[in-house]
Amino acid sequence: MKPVTVYDIAREANVSVATVSRVINNTAPVKKSTREKVLELIHKYQFQPNALARSLFKKETGMIGVILPDITNPFFPEVLAGLDQEARSKGYTFFLCDTVSTNGDSVEQYVRESQYLNILMEKQVDGIVMIGGRINLAKPERELVSEVAEASKRVPLLLINGSLPGESMTRIYADEREGAELATQHLIDLGHRDIAFAGGFKKMSNTLQRIQGFVRTMEKNGLQAKKEWMLDGGFSVESGKAFLNRLLELPERPTAIFCANDLVAIGAMKAASKAGLRVPQDLSLVGFDDIPYASNSIPELTTVSLKCYDVGKGAAELLHQMITKNKVNKNTKIRPELIVRETTACPSRN
Template sequence: MKSVTIYDIAREANVSVATVSRVLNNSAPVKESTRRRIMEIIERNRFQPNALARSLLKKETGTIAMILPDITNPFFPEVFWGAENMGRELGYTFFLCDSAGDYKRESEYLGILRERRVDGIIFLGGRINVANCPSDLVQEVVDLSVHTPVVLVNGQLAGSGLHRIFTDEAKGAEMVVRHLIELGHRDIAFLGGLEYMSTTRVKIRAVRKVLKEHGLELAPDRIKYGDFSIQAGKTLMDELLASPRRPTAVICVNDFTAVGAIKSASEHGLGIPDDISITGFDGTPLSEAVIPELTTVSQNAYELGKLAVESLHKLINGGKVKKQTVLEPRLIVRKSTGPAKKVC
């Protein structure tokens, strides 16, 4: 199963490999007649140069890796899609590594990607999303970043000084709270998210801040931690509704949990938004698909991916890049929120 090499082409065309290479890359002038002759032979043999050999010498592979925590969560495909579209134009091919949010898998992948000499890495989820990341896990990424540019999307590694691109989630959460307060809600709960993850903490902190501005607070029993799944949303909402006095509005950590919350509320015979308002976060297509359509905070996932690749591309080519790029969240008011109603 030996495949055709540049030597085979050179031999058949009675030229040196250098000339064939020049035809291949247009890297130097070649006599028109020679070029045509070589081209014909290349095409007839369906020759395609071996990217491994080229990369080995040029020390660049034209590959970017994206490490993310869960490709089945619709937010991430959107980020990937943005990244890939930008990357394709720039000549990159993508490794996709699903870490399942597991630090160990992340480390494994980090090692593999280093061996494979990827040109750059886009990192989402996992360790860059926890409040207090163990320093050895930080160090690992920092070490790698010395040779391979790394961009963190929606996360950070304290003290690492790595490049970051993220949505201002705090601002997004604030917008949601303000929206609910304007609708007259005074008893608001927060639902979903792992307690130790920063995406959860940041939102809760923001909610607290705005509530405080209005003389309100987020009582401990109005926070229900869980994970980010539909199932969690449902379970947590069940719990919340079991309490004697139920809140008039619930802010969910993401669209998935909001969908679960809606299911639970419906099953309890509550009308949305008449009896209770529910909000999501992320603005995935799902938020528009569900009934009632979700009021949510849209983060431009596509743009996050696109910008990550853009930055990486500059870094790869030794350019200067801003350490932080912040994307503005956008509040999308739809059908799942409405005026507060007195609760019996």
């Protein structure tokens, strides 16, 4: 049972396909009686025009691709939600491209990124959004990155929360350094002097930014970031636990930890609880991102909101501009916000 086409409709209505098309798109006047006849047939057969054919000719698909590293990380659904709400109102549909690697191999992830980039372009998406992923690599890995820049010459491509070293691409991002400064200053203001930084990957630009903001703020306050209290190696709950346990084994312990993201903070909180430490009385914790977890934990997590939803929404607007006009300001910065909840307090003196 073949799907019905404009030709079928045209034949049965005794008109040409051009007329059918005009009725569908309201693109030129059609006699009322003719229009009605066509409309009736369309309804009768539940005719659905083939979007492939249409897009092939019109050179626009109304599809945009989103490439992200792991949909299971609650950070991403949040920006996706913002992206979606805004994009939907403009008539776009989404490809979701998750580059998560099954075996934890990060090279595999990069490969996947390239694959998706190609697939999306072949599918003629109107635009592409990349969140995180390789665009977060720090300078040394630069070569890995050129094809992203290459792709951006062929299709509107927007980077979220990441930049390509050396390449000037359009991007929208939350200012991670400022966020880190906010968090660090908050801890210092509470009276903490012994503050650790835990989480992330030093190879990634987002981690670097956060570390920079941390170190800088420490120094500005006449404090110094202790090397042995700077732990990296992951963004997950598990790694958060590991970090805390490592910290526990040290001769000197910090009174507060600034975590690279909320998941790490949650992990640290769990490990602390296991070890009999009370948060925030014995240990202050601040996270980063403000994913929904953060407000659902007990105690609720003090954190820095990266305004995921706003970033997503802004991204959709920007991309839309890139697609229609193609004049857009290259760098859009979203200001993060410190959200004080229950995991930070003055250090206990003893």
